[in-house]
Amino acid sequence: xxxxxxxxxxxxxxxxxxxxxxxxxxxxxxxxxxxxxxxxxxxxxxxxxxxxxxxxxxxxxxxxxxxxxxxxxxxxxxxxxxxxxxxxxxxxxxxxxxxxxxxxxxxxxxxxxxxxxxxxxxxxxxxxxxxxxxxxxxxxxxxxxxxxxxxxxxxxxxxxxxxxxxxxxxxxxxxxxxxxxxxxxxxxxxxxxxxxxxxxxxxxxxxxxxxxxxxxxxxxxxxxxxxxxxxxxxxxxxxxxxxxxxxxxxxxxxxxxxxxxxxxxxxxxxxxxxxxxxxxxxxxxxxxxxxxxxxxxxxxxxxxxxxxxxxxxxxxxxxxxxxxxxxxxxxxxxxxxxxxxxxxxxxxxxxxxxxxxxxxxxxxxxxxxxxxxxxxxxxxxxxxxxxxxxxxxxxxxxxxxxxxxxxxxxxxxxxxxxxxxxxxxxxxxxxxxxxxxxxxxxxxxxxxxxxxxxxxxxxxxxxxxxxxxx
Numbered sequence: 001x002x003x004x005x006x007x008x009x010x011x012x013x014x015x016x017x018x019x020x021x022x023x024x025x026x027x028x029x030x031x032x033x034x035x036x037x038x039x040x041x042x043x044x045x046x047x048x049x050x051x052x053x054x055x056x057x058x059x060x061x062x063x064x065x066x067x068x069x070x071x072x073x074x075x076x077x078x079x080x081x082x083x084x085x086x087x088x089x090x091x092x093x094x095x096x097x098x099x100x101x102x103x104x105x106x107x108x109x110x111x112x113x114x115x116x117x118x119x120x121x122x123x124x125x126x127x128x129x130x131x132x133x134x135x136x137x138x139x140x141x142x143x144x145x146x147x148x149x150x151x152x153x154x155x156x157x158x159x160x161x162x163x164x165x166x167x168x169x170x171x172x173x174x175x176x177x178x179x180x181x182x183x184x185x186x187x188x189x190x191x192x193x194x195x196x197x198x199x200x201x202x203x204x205x206x207x208x209x210x211x212x213x214x215x216x217x218x219x220x221x222x223x224x225x226x227x228x229x230x231x232x233x234x235x236x237x238x239x240x241x242x243x244x245x246x247x248x249x250x251x252x253x254x255x256x257x258x259x260x261x262x263x264x265x266x267x268x269x270x271x272x273x274x275x276x277x278x279x280x281x282x283x284x285x286x287x288x289x290x291x292x293x294x295x296x297x298x299x300x301x302x303x304x305x306x307x308x309x310x311x312x313x314x315x316x317x318x319x320x321x322x323x324x325x326x327x328x329x330x331x332x333x334x335x336x337x338x339x340x341x342x343x344x345x346x347x348x349x350x351x352x353x354x355x356x357x358x359x360x361x362x363x364x365x366x367x368x369x370x371x372x373x374x375x376x377x378x379x380x381x382x383x384x385x386x387x388x389x390x391x392x393x394x395x396x397x398x399x400x401x402x403x404x405x406x407x408x409x410x411x412x413x414x415x416x417x418x419x420x421x422x423x424x425x426x427x428x429x430x431x432x433x434x435x436x437x438x439x440x441x442x443x444x445x446x447x448x449x450x451x452x453x454x455x456x457x458x459x460x461x462x463x464x465x466x467x468x469x470x
Contacts, residue, residue: 004029005120006047010039010065011054011081016104020052020081023109024116036060043069048076050119053098055082055089063092070097070344070379077119081106087446094450095380099347101447118409147322151314155182162309163189168261170246170306171284173313176361179284180244182311187240192280195239198232203245207253212269214241215256221270233266233277246283246306247292254299261305281306316358316365323354323365330366331381334373343373344380351413351453352383356390383455417452420445429456 007024009032011017017032024030031046033039036057042048051069055062066078080093083104090101099122100115162169163186171179180199187197202210208222216231232241249257260266261281265274283306292298316323327345335342345353349372358364372385423434434456435445449456 005049006031007116008033008039008042008048008051008076010034010036010051010057010062012057013054016054016081019106019109020112023112027113028116036062036065039065040068043073043076048073049123050077050079050116052079052081052102052116055080055093056084063089063096066093066096066098067379075123077123079115079119087443090447091450094346095378095382097344097380101451103447147319147326149319149321151319152322155311155313158309158311159185159189162186164191166190166280167308168280168306169282169309169311170289171282171311171313172289173284173286174315174361175286176363177313177315178362179286179313180242182313183240183242183244183282183284186282187242187280190240190280192239196236197240197242198236199242199244200232201244203248207250208269210249210253211256215266216268216271216275218268218270221268225270228268231266231268233260233279234275236279237277238279240280240282243281243283245285247285247287247289247298251297251299254302258299258302258305261302316361320354323358324350326362326365327353327369330369331373334370338373340373340376341379343376346380346382347451347453349381349383349386349453351417352386352390355414355417383453413452416448417454420448420452420454424454424456431456 005028007028007030009017009020009030011020011032012034014034017034021030021032031042031048033042037060039051039053043051051065053062053065053069062080062082066080069076069078078093078098079100079102080090080098081102081104082090093101099119102111102115106112159182169183169186171182173179183199184197187193200210200213205213212222212225212229212231214231214233216229216234217225219225219227243257256266260277264276264278266277267274289298289303289307293300293303327350331343331345334340353365353368360367368387368390371387372381375385376382419438420434423437427433427437431442431445435442438445440448446456
């Protein structure tokens with residue numbers, strides 16, 4: 001960030017304006033105003049990266065200003081600040097779109113710089129994701145969002161090299177990582193893009209039905225063959241045929257498939273004549289296909305025939321950089337689908353999303369966010385909008401990551417979540433007892449739960465702690 005970023009401070013106290021302004025003015029372009037009206041005038045005439053807003057202003061409501069900024073000036077992040085607002089007001093500010101909260105009096109002035117830098121970094125990551133994704137869309141003809149992590153960028157570069165060629169490709173990766181999306185990307189950017197892209201899941205079909213679907217059949221070839229039917233090889237002629245879950249096929253079928261790949265010749269079930277097909281084949285599997293070759297359940301010659309180019313898609317948990325852009329894209333998609341105003345993802349929910357294991361990969365993430373959009377009652381998605389397996393109480397045996405392989409910020413946040421989780425488990429969700437053990441105030445413990453995206457109420461036993469967890 002070579003240019004100075006623009007910061008707007010809204011506070012009726014001149015002392016606070018001077019204090020925060022002097023702390024930031026060396027590194028940022030700071031504008032200070034004392035009212036909501038003045039703030040709106042500045043926002044309408046200038047672009048600000050961050051607005052630092054006091055929640056309690058004489059005769060005015062800082063929450064209304066935060067709501068207006070989140071709705072009308074989406075490029076401006078908000079840091080809420082107050083010494084008089086209640087915990088409920090602070091939580092409401094976060095729900096309306098504030099990314100951080102500072103409590104007055106501000107005893108550690110360096111905290112201001114830390115939170116501003118953290119917020120700017122988050123904004124930069126989102127902007128960079130959008131920029132890189134726009135580059136992908138420009139260079140590769142697709143409207144499919146796949147992410148822009150380093151691992152995905154390597155795959156995109158390989159895809160650019162092979163898309164225009166007729167080489168076979170084998171796509172590997174866990175269920176839900178997007179193998180079909182990559183196969184379609186190859187087709188869309190190939191010379192065959194004006195012909196059909198046909199996909200078949202080999203794992204869901206019997207050998208007889210799979211042969212009939214791929215090669216076609218003649219009338220009377222079997223009991224239900226009441227008429228001639230062309231197969232996918234003919235339907236995809238000139239285009240691309242995507243064989244998903246190829247490792248689920250039988251050895252007998254693999255022999256027939258290998259013949260088609262070698263010669264382009266196949267025979268419909270029940271026919272006595274051969275047909276030719278000019279079809280590009282892309283195959284995929286979620287199995288360890290090398291192990292299957294080794295134990296004899298997948299033909300070695302077919303494996304080497306298919307595996308001319310291998311595209312291995314890592315699971316989502318190994319490319320967490322993609323989660324933000326995927327999550328934002330899915331929320332936009334489902335807001336359009338269900339005709340809702342554009343929703344934002346609260347910091348707590350984003351933290352949950354970023355640290356969830358996503359064993360179902362992109363498919364699970366997509367389903368979770370569809371669930372959240374459907375249930376969301378506010379303009380900001382909250383933890384309770386997520387499926388219970390994501391928003392629920394973390395597992396007791398949650399393991400901390402290998403801290404020497406993570407950033408300081410990630411390690412700190414992960415430890416904080418683990419620590420708060422352990423205290424809430426120990427106290428059954430009793431905030432007063434948990435705060436006492438942590439040697440902090442109850443209010444600060446509430447704030448930490450909100451910041452970390454932890455719903456302390458889910459740690460309570462039914463019928464207990466009805467008075468705020470005390």
